[in-house]
Amino acid sequence: MMEVLSPNIERTFDQCAELLRDLTFPTVAAWKQEHPGAKVIGYFPVYAPSEIIHACGMLPVALHGAGDGLELQHADARFGSFICSIVKSTLELAMTDRLAQMDGLLFSTICDSARNLAWVIKRNQPGIYVDFLHLPHNPNGTASHHFLVSEYRRLIGHLEELSGNKVTDEALRNSIAIYNENRRLLSRLYDFRMEHPERLRTWELYVLMRAGNFVPVETHNEWLRGVLEELPGRSGKKRDAIRVVVEGSFCEQPPLDLIKVMEEAGCTIADDDFILGRRWFNADIPVEGDPLMNMAESYQDRSVYSSVRHDFRNPRHKQLLEKVKHAKAQAVVFLTAKFCEPACFDYVLFKKELEAAKIPHLPLEFEEKAYTFDRFRMEVETFVESLLFE
Amino acid sequence: MRYAAGVDVGSTQTKAVIMQDDGHEKKMIATALVDTGANVQKAGGNGFAAACKEAGIAPEQVGYVVGTGYGRYKIQFGNTQMTEISCHARGAHFLFPNTRTVIDMGGQDSKAISIGPEGNVLDFVMNDKCAAGTGRFLGNAADVLAMSLDDMGPFSLKGKNPVKITTVCTVFVESDILSYLAQGKKAEDVLSGVNLAIARRTVSLARRVPVEPAITMTGGVSRNVGMVKALEDVLGVTLQISPLAHFAGAIGAAMYALEKVNEGSEAGNGEGAHAANRGN
Numbered sequence: 001m002m003e004v005l006s007p008n009i010e011r012t013f014d015q016c017a018e019l020l021r022d023l024t025f026p027t028v029a030a031w032k033q034e035h036p037g038a039k040v041i042g043y044f045p046v047y048a049p050s051e052i053i054h055a056c057g058m059l060p061v062a063l064h065g066a067g068d069g070l071e072l073q074h075a076d077a078r079f080g081s082f083i084c085s086i087v088k089s090t091l092e093l094a095m096t097d098r099l100a101q102m103d104g105l106l107f108s109t110i111c112d113s114a115r116n117l118a119w120v121i122k123r124n125q126p127g128i129y130v131d132f133l134h135l136p137h138n139p140n141g142t143a144s145h146h147f148l149v150s151e152y153r154r155l156i157g158h159l160e161e162l163s164g165n166k167v168t169d170e171a172l173r174n175s176i177a178i179y180n181e182n183r184r185l186l187s188r189l190y191d192f193r194m195e196h197p198e199r200l201r202t203w204e205l206y207v208l209m210r211a212g213n214f215v216p217v218e219t220h221n222e223w224l225r226g227v228l229e230e231l232p233g234r235s236g237k238k239r240d241a242i243r244v245v246v247e248g249s250f251c252e253q254p255p256l257d258l259i260k261v262m263e264e265a266g267c268t269i270a271d272d273d274f275i276l277g278r279r280w281f282n283a284d285i286p287v288e289g290d291p292l293m294n295m296a297e298s299y300q301d302r303s304v305y306s307s308v309r310h311d312f313r314n315p316r317h318k319q320l321l322e323k324v325k326h327a328k329a330q331a332v333v334f335l336t337a338k339f340c341e342p343a344c345f346d347y348v349l350f351k352k353e354l355e356a357a358k359i360p361h362l363p364l365e366f367e368e369k370a371y372t373f374d375r376f377r378m379e380v381e382t383f384v385e386s387l388l389f390e
Numbered sequence: 391m392r393y394a395a396g397v398d399v400g401s402t403q404t405k406a407v408i409m410q411d412d413g414h415e416k417k418m419i420a421t422a423l424v425d426t427g428a429n430v431q432k433a434g435g436n437g438f439a440a441a442c443k444e445a446g447i448a449p450e451q452v453g454y455v456v457g458t459g460y461g462r463y464k465i466q467f468g469n470t471q472m473t474e475i476s477c478h479a480r481g482a483h484f485l486f487p488n489t490r491t492v493i494d495m496g497g498q499d500s501k502a503i504s505i506g507p508e509g510n511v512l513d514f515v516m517n518d519k520c521a522a523g524t525g526r527f528l529g530n531a532a533d534v535l536a537m538s539l540d541d542m543g544p545f546s547l548k549g550k551n552p553v554k555i556t557t558v559c560t561v562f563v564e565s566d567i568l569s570y571l572a573q574g575k576k577a578e579d580v581l582s583g584v585n586l587a588i589a590r591r592t593v594s595l596a597r598r599v600p601v602e603p604a605i606t607m608t609g610g611v612s613r614n615v616g617m618v619k620a621l622e623d624v625l626g627v628t629l630q631i632s633p634l635a636h637f638a639g640a641i642g643a644a645m646y647a648l649e650k651v652n653e654g655s656e657a658g659n660g661e662g663a664h665a666a667n668r669g670n
Contacts, residue, residue: 365518374460375499375516375518378473378474378475378516379475379514379516381472381473381476382473382475382476382511382514385472385473385476385511386476386510386511386512389476389510389646
């Protein structure tokens with residue numbers, strides 16, 4: 001298991017990138033070997049209550065599709081051609097037994113495709129425990145808090161049965177504190193990248209963040225602390241580039257090379273929402289008090305906005321403008337997965353708002369599987385040129 | 391006298407243009423066209439040398455060179471590279487200063503570009519994973535009809551009753567064409583129908599950016615009179631097409647290069663502003 005990453009920071013990022021590409025989930029296998037009998041829960045993006053899974057003595061592992069590493073032989077026969085890549089490749093992972101190390105899978109109400117994926121997997125793999133968390137969609141009033149607490153309780157009941165462990169309030173508080181620490185460390189890295197983009201490239205931050213989805217949070221925290229210590233001594237070359245915010249890849253993830261192409265083509269990515277930065281919350285979840293109520297309130301009132309969480313008290317198009325302003329960005333790049341309905345619906349909303357604020361934007365659509373990026377490079381370079389040479 | 395060059399290394403042909411600025415007027419003084427072939431780097435050099443020879447100047451007199459086209463990063467002697475979208479926009483503006491929209495239909499892709507009064511790119515859109523509306527599509531249709539690409543345009547204009555095409559898929563259109571021919575439809579009506587289907591698809595793509603007049607068409611397909619007519623029918627406007635449309639990318643690149651030469655002269659270093667450094 002990669003308990004300790006290479007002390008060479010450059011090698012660290014390469015190791016993380018290798019981990020993302022490996023569809024055998026080697027860190028999960030190592031964890032199971034070290035914890036005989038312990039269970040692993042794979043969760044589909046986003047807003048999964050990792051703290052609950054952790055407090056149950058289980059390893060939460062994010063399901064982020066299969067990237068470009070898997071040829072689809074089953075999923076295309078079960079889903080229409082208009083379904084996004086991550087849904088299909090996750091089903092393919094399940095049907096080719098690549099999720100065999102997961103003792104259960106958790107989905108939530110983020111979109112129709114994800115909702116149906118849960119039960120398509122269940123139908124095709126009847127032996128696996130599949131659960132579904134109903135996240136409330138109405139943020140007004142406290143009824144949603146109570147509803148979400150009841151959902152968490154239902155989930156805990158199932159997880160206790162599966163793991164044989166009891167989830168105590170104390171264990172939940174401990175897990176919340178550890179995940180708070182993780183989010184704070186990630187936020188520090190995001191702040192560093194915003195301030196010194198030449199010293200921490202986005203692809204590096206991205207692989208470091210995503211690799212944390214495959215290891216215990218305590219291990220990830222160690223990695224993050226190590227990198228944060230090394231970063232101030234790192235140098236980087238400044239380039240002619242435009243500062244952008246990248247928006248739209250909160251669930252399905254773009255190919256890593258596409259992120260690199262964006263940077264090479266002249267974009268300094270000052271902020272992004274890749275897997276929501278795994279931050280999910282704008283502030284710490286309070287540790288003291290009722291842990292489940294604290295989590296429910298945090299989801300409802302302090303979670304990072306995305307196209308699958310609807311909060312009309314603080315509309316997300318306004319939050320995007322705030323994000324652009326805070327990042328001192330000149331433009332926004334919408335990096336949306338093909339057939340991602342929530343992101344595509346929101347594009348209209350965002351586009352209108354950005355045009356009114358005279359902030360240029362570039363829409364790009366990606367699929368998990370892409371091996372050449374010339375077209376993307378040309379589009380990004382043209383966009384950069386249109387701003388650099390205006 | 392200041393000189394600048396634009397070199398557009400395309401997949402089949404390399405185009406080079408020399409621009410001159412005498413302080414009063416910016417003038418295109420030479421063009422050159424060479425086959426790209428297998429050695430992309432050499433093609434860029436050959437095109438540039440041929441254009442310098444045509445202009446009667448030594449390559450050293452050229453203050454700045456901008457490379458564009460798919461082989462732009464192979465132009466080792468150039469100062470910087472820009473995309474063909476930026477360059478086509480600027481080139482179309484040079485050829486027709488009233489241009490606000492560029493429709494570029496090339497061999498492998500088609501693009502629509504919305505441009506500002508100075509030829510700057512405001513918005514653009516490209517075809518995605520589909521060759522409909524490109525030279526490749528028309529090439530396939532020509533093959534099925536056993537016709538040369540050059541004959542296709544004038545021949546399709548004879549069609550009075552264009553057929554309806556089910557698909558604009560480059561592969562499946564063949565079935566449609568064969569089916570109509572088997573039904574005894576006239577080849578010119580079939581071709582006319584193909585052009586209309588492609589024109590509608592291209593205009594749908596173009597409408598993702600504001601399609602505002604005047605519209606200038608560039609790219610190899612602009613030489614196909616049948617396709618041009620179909621586009622004009624669908625858009626309801628006349629397209630501006632220059633005999634130099636083929637050089638639009640190189641012209642735009644040369645215009646950007648000339649700007650750099652002039653910026654450099656004003657800054658007093660005589661070598662042009664430094665190139666955009668996008669590298670790692």
